[in-house]
Each structure stands twice: as C-alpha cells, then as structure tokens.
Amino acid sequence: MANTKRELFLKRRMRVRNRLRANANGRLRLSVHRSNKNISAQLIDDAKGVTLAAASTLEKELGFVGKNNIEAARQVGLAIAERARAAGIEECYFDRGGFLYHGKVKALADAAREGGLKF
Numbered sequence: 001m002a003n004t005k006r007e008l009f010l011k012r013r014m015r016v017r018n019r020l021r022a023n024a025n026g027r028l029r030l031s032v033h034r035s036n037k038n039i040s041a042q043l044i045d046d047a048k049g050v051t052l053a054a055a056s057t058l059e060k061e062l063g064f065v066g067k068n069n070i071e072a073a074r075q076v077g078l079a080i081a082e083r084a085r086a087a088g089i090e091e092c093y094f095d096r097g098g099f100l101y102h103g104k105v106k107a108l109a110d111a112a113r114e115g116g117l118k119f
Contacts, residue, residue, distance in 0.1 A: 013098030020093050021046070028052065028092040030080070030119060032108055034099050037066050039073050041080045041108060043092060053087050055079035070107045077108040081115020094119045 003011075020029070029044045040056035055076045057064040062079060064072035084092070094112075099105045113119070 009098045016098060017095055020095055024093060028089060029095045030092045030112065030117065031095045032097055032099065032105055034068065034104055037068055039068055039076055039104055039108065041076055041112070043080065043084055043087075043089060052089065053080060053083040055083060068104065070104055073104040073107040074111040077111025078115045080108075081112045081117045085116055090116070091118045 024046070026047070029046055031042050031044055033040050038057040040054065040058065042051045043053040044051050055062070057067055057072045057076060059065075059079075062072075062075050064075060084090075094109055096105055096109075101109070109119075
C-alpha cells in the first residue's frame with residue numbers, strides 16, 4: 001500500500017497533534033508551519049478555536065520576507081514569545097505539525113523558550 005509523501009505527512013501531523021491534545025490540560029498550542037519559502041508560528045486556543053498570537057517571516061517588520069533559514073526561524077520564535085508575553089501567555093505546548101524536530105523547527109522552539117515561553 002504505497003502512500004504519497006503528503007498522506008504520510010498528514011498522518012504524522014495528526015498523530016503528533018492527538019498525542020499532544022491528550023496531555024493538553026487546557027493549555028494553548030504553539031503550532032508551527034514551515035514551507036519552502038517561509039516559516040510561521042501561531043498560539044491557538046483549541047477550546048475557543050481562536051488564534052491569540054502569530055508571527056511569520058511574511059511580516060515586513062521582521063525583515064525576513066521570503067527567507068526560510070535558521071536565523072529567520074529564530075526571529076519568528078523570539079517574536080511569538082514576545083507577543084505571547086504581551087497577551088499574558090506563559091505556558092503552551094509545542095505542535096511541530098508533522099515536521100521533524102531539527103533545523104528550523106528546533107531553532108524556532110529554542111528561541112521561543114529563550115523568549116520566555118514554557119513548553
């Protein structure tokens with residue numbers, strides 16, 4: 001039974017998300033999306049279905065439009081941590097969303113931790 005890369009990615013993404021939801025205890029979700037050209041992160045309240053804070057390399061003030069490298073991921077991580085603190089959020093859980101936890105995704109997570117988010 002040959003699965004496409006996309007199907008395997010979606011299975012991995014749902015497996016990660018379902019394991020995290022089981023242990024969520026009402027915490028918010030820090031969701032990461034990485035494309036070929038950009039990387040973004042959002043703090044989502046799944047109970048209400050709303051995004052409370054977001055950061056992306058698509059934002060001109062970060063200065064990394066169209067760049068998807070480790071330094072850009074670090075800046076997005078610091079920006080999401082700063083916006084979370086401004087919204088009064090200190091704890092969340094990290095949803096890597098089917099992406100492997102290394103490289104850009106790890107850099108974003110480490111920068112968010114440096115910025116004060118606990119997960």
